[in-house]
Amino acid sequence: MGELKAGIIPVTPFQQNCTILFDDESKKGVVVDPGGDVERILAAIRDNGLAIEAIWITHGHIDHAGGAEDLKEALGVEIIGPHRDDAPLLSQLERQGEVYGIAGVRNCAPDRFLDEGETVSFAGHDFEVFHCPGHAPGHVVYYNRAAKFAHVGDVLFHGSVGRTDLPGGNHEALIRSIKEKLLPLGDEIGFICGHGPGGRFGDERRSNPFLV
Numbered sequence: 001m002g003e004l005k006a007g008i009i010p011v012t013p014f015q016q017n018c019t020i021l022f023d024d025e026s027k028k029g030v031v032v033d034p035g036g037d038v039e040r041i042l043a044a045i046r047d048n049g050l051a052i053e054a055i056w057i058t059h060g061h062i063d064h065a066g067g068a069e070d071l072k073e074a075l076g077v078e079i080i081g082p083h084r085d086d087a088p089l090l091s092q093l094e095r096q097g098e099v100y101g102i103a104g105v106r107n108c109a110p111d112r113f114l115d116e117g118e119t120v121s122f123a124g125h126d127f128e129v130f131h132c133p134g135h136a137p138g139h140v141v142y143y144n145r146a147a148k149f150a151h152v153g154d155v156l157f158h159g160s161v162g163r164t165d166l167p168g169g170n171h172e173a174l175i176r177s178i179k180e181k182l183l184p185l186g187d188e189i190g191f192i193c194g195h196g197p198g199g200r201f202g203d204e205r206r207s208n209p210f211l212v
Helices: 038-047 068-075 084-090 093-100 171-185 201-207
Strands: 004-011 016-023 028-032 051-056 078-080 119-122 125-131 140-144 149-153 190-193
Touching (some): 016 038, 028 119, 051 119, 125 171, 149 171
Parallel strands (some): 028 051, 051 078, 149 190
Antiparallel strands (some): 004 016, 125 140, 140 149
């Protein structure tokens, strides 16, 4: 087993951080949140010689899951996640596309939903699943304890937190998810988020205006 690596491809008009997590020795990996621009994602996979084993979804918003079904068909892999509470959002992705003027979006039917406490893996890299509602009811976070790394989707950002004015949003639940599930993992934990730069939990605990 090699070192865990990550590459980010900004996709959709929302500039969502579609992330490829991969093992630098075997080149096996997963795609997290393919919201769209599937041809760009496929090109990055080909250019880097990666073997994608699955698609992981953090939550059911269009910029995170809108390209999942097309990517699944192109790669012949399963869609895993999020929590089943986001099934209604995933079944309305085409409608979301109409609202935001984004063409080519397809509704998403994951092959497997995830629950709190489950583990998902590729190439020997294990990720614990945390159900972190607030931004979306079924939002999950993927945490690799060995690498001290988390993919937090739209729960937490550098200097901010996920918006809660969308259907199913709940600000109190979001802050509770961050303070009770993520921050206790440790100040040293690094994270990639759904938009913009990532950071470390400790910096957010100390200076994020939504958390202090």
